[in-house]
Amino acid sequence: MVVLAGGFGGAKLSHGVALASAARTAAGQAPLDLTVVVNTGDDLELHGLSVSPDLDTVMYTLAGLANDETGWGIRDETWSSSAMLERYGAETWFGLGDRDMATHVRRTQLRRSGLSLTEVTAELAGRLDVPARLLPMTDGRVRTEIRTSAGWLEFQEYFVKRGQVDEVLEIRRRGIDDARPTSEVLRAVAAAQLIVIAPSNPFVSVGTILALPGMLDALLEATAPIEAVSPVVGGAALRGPADKMLRSLGGTASAAGVVAHYREHYAGLVDTFVLDEIDAAEVPALEATGVHIRLLPTVMRSHDDRCDLAQAILAAHLSD
Amino acid sequence: MVVLAGGFGGAKLSHGVALASAARTAAGQAPLDLTVVVNTGDDLELHGLSVSPDLDTVMYTLAGLANDETGWGIRDETWSSSAMLERYGAETWFGLGDRDMATHVRRTQLRRSGLSLTEVTAELAGRLDVPARLLPMTDGRVRTEIRTSAGWLEFQEYFVKRGQVDEVLEIRRRGIDDARPTSEVLRAVAAAQLIVIAPSNPFVSVGTILALPGMLDALLEATAPIEAVSPVVGGAALRGPADKMLRSLGGTASAAGVVAHYREHYAGLVDTFVLDEIDAAEVPALEATGVHIRLLPTVMRSHDDRCDLAQAILAAHLSD
Numbered sequence: 341m342v343v344l345a346g347g348f349g350g351a352k353l354s355h356g357v358a359l360a361s362a363a364r365t366a367a368g369q370a371p372l373d374l375t376v377v378v379n380t381g382d383d384l385e386l387h388g389l390s391v392s393p394d395l396d397t398v399m400y401t402l403a404g405l406a407n408d409e410t411g412w413g414i415r416d417e418t419w420s421s422s423a424m425l426e427r428y429g430a431e432t433w434f435g436l437g438d439r440d441m442a443t444h445v446r447r448t449q450l451r452r453s454g455l456s457l458t459e460v461t462a463e464l465a466g467r468l469d470v471p472a473r474l475l476p477m478t479d480g481r482v483r484t485e486i487r488t489s490a491g492w493l494e495f496q497e498y499f500v501k502r503g504q505v506d507e508v509l510e511i512r513r514r515g516i517d518d519a520r521p522t523s524e525v526l527r528a529v530a531a532a533q534l535i536v537i538a539p540s541n542p543f544v545s546v547g548t549i550l551a552l553p554g555m556l557d558a559l560l561e562a563t564a565p566i567e568a569v570s571p572v573v574g575g576a577a578l579r580g581p582a583d584k585m586l587r588s589l590g591g592t593a594s595a596a597g598v599v600a601h602y603r604e605h606y607a608g609l610v611d612t613f614v615l616d617e618i619d620a621a622e623v624p625a626l627e628a629t630g631v632h633i634r635l636l637p638t639v640m641r642s643h644d645d646r647c648d649l650a651q652a653i654l655a656a657h658l659s660d
Numbered sequence: 661m662v663v664l665a666g667g668f669g670g671a672k673l674s675h676g677v678a679l680a681s682a683a684r685t686a687a688g689q690a691p692l693d694l695t696v697v698v699n700t701g702d703d704l705e706l707h708g709l710s711v712s713p714d715l716d717t718v719m720y721t722l723a724g725l726a727n728d729e730t731g732w733g734i735r736d737e738t739w740s741s742s743a744m745l746e747r748y749g750a751e752t753w754f755g756l757g758d759r760d761m762a763t764h765v766r767r768t769q770l771r772r773s774g775l776s777l778t779e780v781t782a783e784l785a786g787r788l789d790v791p792a793r794l795l796p797m798t799d800g801r802v803r804t805e806i807r808t809s810a811g812w813l814e815f816q817e818y819f820v821k822r823g824q825v826d827e828v829l830e831i832r833r834r835g836i837d838d839a840r841p842t843s844e845v846l847r848a849v850a851a852a853q854l855i856v857i858a859p860s861n862p863f864v865s866v867g868t869i870l871a872l873p874g875m876l877d878a879l880l881e882a883t884a885p886i887e888a889v890s891p892v893v894g895g896a897a898l899r900g901p902a903d904k905m906l907r908s909l910g911g912t913a914s915a916a917g918v919v920a921h922y923r924e925h926y927a928g929l930v931d932t933f934v935l936d937e938i939d940a941a942e943v944p945a946l947e948a949t950g951v952h953i954r955l956l957p958t959v960m961r962s963h964d965d966r967c968d969l970a971q972a973i974l975a976a977h978l979s980d
Contacts, residue, residue, distance in 0.1 A: 388769030420738045424762035428787045430769075438758040442744035445765070449708030449750075467748045 341654075342532040342564070343376045346545020347394045348411035348579055349571055350376065350538035351401035356646030358402055358471045360654060363647065372654070374472040375528040376402075377521075379540070380457070381484035381513055381548035384496050386434055387425060389444035390451055393496070394545065395461055395476060396443060403468035405439075411579060414439045433501045458522050475528065477549045480519030484544050485512050495544065504581045507588050511543055513551055521555045529558045534657045537568035537610065539638060541582045542601050543589065550606060565611045567653060569638055570598040573616040578639060595619040599626055599633075614638060614653060661974075662852040662884070663696045666865020667714045668731035668899055669891055670696065670858035671721035676966030678722055678791045680974060683967065692974070694792040695848040696722075697841075699860070700777070701804035701833055701868035704816050706754055707745060709764035710771055713816070714865065715781055715796055716763060723788035725759075731899060734759045753821045778842050795848065797869045800839030804864050805832050815864065824901045827908050831863055833871055841875045849878045854977045857888035857930065859958060861902045862921050863909065870926060885931045887973060889958055890918040893936040898959060915939040919946055919953075934958060934973060 343354050354376045361372035376398055383392045393412065400406040400414055407415045417437030426432045436444065443464065450460040456479040465474045484495040488506035498506060521529075529535065540546050550556050559566060575594050577583040583593035591597045595615045602610050613631060615622065616638040623633050636653070640646045663674050674696045681692035696718055703712045713732065720726040720734055727735045737757030746752045756764065763784065770780040776799040785794045804815040808826035818826060841849075849855065860866050870876050879886065895914050897903040903913035911917045915935045922930050933951060935942065936958040943953050956973070960966045 387765050388772055389765065418738045418740045418758060420758035421741060421762040421765070424759040425766060428762065428766045428784060430766060438738060438740035438761075439744040441758070441761065441765070442741040442748065445707050445709065445741070445761070446745060446748045446750060452708055464748060 341372055341374050342528050342535045343374065343538050344535070344540075344546055344549050345376050345394070345398055345538040346379045346540030347382075347397045348401070349540045349569075350378070350394070350545070351398040351406065352640045352646050353536065353538045353569065353650060354398055354472060355401045355643070356640065356648070356650030357654070359643060359647035360650040361471065363651075375475060375532075376472055377475050377477055377525050377528065377549060379545045379548050380476045380478060381482045381516075381544065382495050382499070383481075383483070384434070384494065386436065386444070387430055389441075389448045391434070391436070391444050392447070392457070392461075392476070395474065396440065399443075399461075399465050399468060399470055399474055402470040402472055402474070403465075405468065413437050434496060435500075456522075458524055473528070475522065475524050477521060477525060477555070478519040478552055479522050481515045482519045482548065482552075483514040484548055485514060486510075486544075487512070499581075504584070508543075508581065508585050509588065511547070511585075511589075513548055516548075516551050517553065519552055521552050521558065526554070526558050529562050529564075532562060532564040534654070535559065535562060535564045535566045536653060537566065537602075539569040539571040539578065541571060541577075541580055541585070542598060543582070543585045547605075550609075556606060556609065559609060565657065566609060567612040567614055567634070568598075568602055568610040569614040569649075569653075570595045570616065570619070572598050573639060574618045594622065596622045596626055599631055603631070661692055661694050662848050662855045663694065663858050664855070664860075664866055664869050665696050665714070665718055665858040666699045666860030667702075667717045668721070669860045669889075670698070670714070670865070671718040671726065672960045672966050673856065673858045673889065673970060674718055674792060675721050675963070676960065676968070676970030677974070679963065679967035680970040681791070683971075695795060695852075696792055697795050697797055697845050697848065697869060699865045699868050700796045700798060701802045701836075701864065702815050702819070703801075703803070704754070704814065706756065706764070707750055709761075709768045711754070711756070711764050712767070712777070712781075712796070715794065716760065719763075719781075719785050719788060719790055719794055722790045722792055722794070723785070725788065733757050754816060755820075776842075778844055793848070795842065795845050797841060797845060797875070798839040798872055799842055801835045802839045802868065802872075803834040804868055805834060806830075806864075807832070819901075824904070828863075828901065828905050829908065831867070831905075831909075833868055836868075836871050837873065839872055841872050841878065846874070846878050849882050849884075852882060852884040854974070855879065855882060855884045855886045856973060857886065857922075859889040859891040859898065861891060861897075861900055861905070862918060863902070863905045867925075870929075876926060876929065879929060885977065886929060887932045887934055887954075888918075888922055888930040889934040889969075889973075890915045890936065890939070892918050893959060894938045914942065916942045916946055919951055923951070 457476045486498040487510035586593045685691045699714045727733045777796045806818040807830035906913045
């Protein structure tokens with residue numbers, strides 16, 4: 341099973357799959373083989389360190405270390421290094437806790453020693469006993485940028501520093517033309533029996549993965565069915581600016597708007613859309629246009645919710 | 661006034677000078693102009709970060725942040741990043757607290773941006789309101805190494821990792837032939853009205869500063885009197901392995917042994933030796949050989965002790 345993921349939405353669904361796999365193992369069934377392909381367009385350099393926010397959110401969540409309250413960073417974190425960096429005059433608008441800092445220090449050290457981001461990610465995730473294979477979408481350098489009335493902003497400047505208040509007029513991904521999905525990603529997609537597009541932002545998370553040259557073709561050629569979970573529930577994004585982006589970039593801030601976005605820009609990609617039960621009223625019109633819909637409780641408030649959603653998605657695809 | 665310093669001994673004496681200067685200012689007298697020239701032969705790379713233990717000890721001490729219990733690191737430190745680095749499989753025998761980590765992250769970032777160690781040190785110390793000028797002895801790369809029965813060890817491997825248990829058979833300083841004292845150091849030495857060799861290790865702290873090509877000549881040419889404070893009191897080093905090194909490298913572990921070491925290896929360098937009052941019995945024999953000695957309480961247990969020692973050393977040299 342392959343999940344295409346951005347940050348917290350992808351992390352929670354992936355965690356649900358891991359929990360479902362553990363439940364299967366406990367029941368004497370075969371465990372699930374999970375690969376998570378993660379957006380790296382939000383990556384940045386901070387204090388000279390390589391920071392990969394989406395990879396970290398997925399890694400910490402799957403390792404059971406995540407701060408579920410905030411959706412980023414590590415639980416029971418301390419903030420001494422950040423306070424000291426502030427005394428040194430460094431910009432500290434991007435919150436880096438002390439444990440989190442260690443991740444970036446270690447990643448930077450291993451990257452400088454010559455390892456690829458794929459290799460470093462495997463090393464870090466392995467040390468944290470992450471029960472899945474974490475793959476950055478690419479070993480190349482892709483940087484998402486957002487055009488607003490204030491001009492082009494680096495993604496985290498828009499997202500964290502300015503708190504997503506700017507209207508998004510355009511999105512571009514620097515370096516995307518020279519980047520490629522890794523061979524590990526392409527092999528995982530080709531070998532998958534089920535591919536799930538997580539309830540992540542269709543533009544800046546999933547959209548960046550899909551914008552990698554060769555990625556869309558690889559997914560279209562994959563034999564696995566592809567299911568996409570809507571990140572918009574009841575007309576609003578569960579988290580982040582996906583709903584605002586749907587509006588400002590010419591779509592509709594609704595589950596149907598998410599479906600329309602994928603169908604318009606990635607024809608033939610998604611076999612089944614998973615929408616939340618609260619959006620049941622949108623289903624008949626969608627089904628009338630030939631879209632295959634599955635209604636499920638998609639809001640993952642608890643760890644049980646994560647497991648339940650994963651099991652419900654998997655139920656239609658598992659033979660045993 | 662210029663102090664040549666290693667770690668904690670040099671830090672405490674420099675702090676004493678800063679306290680004495682503050683007392684002078686409070687009494688309406690002119691403040692003292694203090695420059696501390698610090699050994700960088702103990703520097704190392706940890707987790708891909710540039711660590712300068714002696715510079716940091718002096719900086720933290722003068723900034724009022726030091727952990728006086730341990731003699732290294734920052735007071736009220738937290739250790740989250742180190743614990744996480746350990747989970748990632750990194751070697752953590754060299755203790756780096758979270759606040760301390762920020763120093764190394766920032767130093768590394770500024771160094772990589774193209775600043776010299778001298779410039780970076782000025783920036784960091786300035787941000788921490790250090791009431792003195794901190795100068796690394798060189799902007800070159802010097803690494804002290806220790807020969808033991810286990811072979812050559814990097815300094816911190818000998819000092820921290822193996823806890824100074826090995827007998828020191830020989831000392832070498834990699835890179836020393838290509839390193840030079842900075843122009844800032846040479847100017848400070850030439851302009852000084854008093855130069856104090858701190859009660860730091862004569863071999864691996866002061867000895868490394870003095871081994872820089874051109875450094876000894878600059879000191880011999882300086883017009884300022886040079887006073888050396890013995891780090892050996894009552895036959896033992898107050899801290900660290902100076903006494904053991906005196907024994908294993910052919911000297912005597914006593915205040916007289918320190919005097920003999922400087923006289924033998926750096927003829928004409930030291931004008932006055934400051935020994936502790938407890939070593940009064942050694943004075944007549946030394947004075948009989950023409951050495952100028954001053955007996956003072958040199959053991960700095962409290963901040964008042966630091967100030968008192970600095971004031972006592974300065975008393976002979978200040979006109980107002």
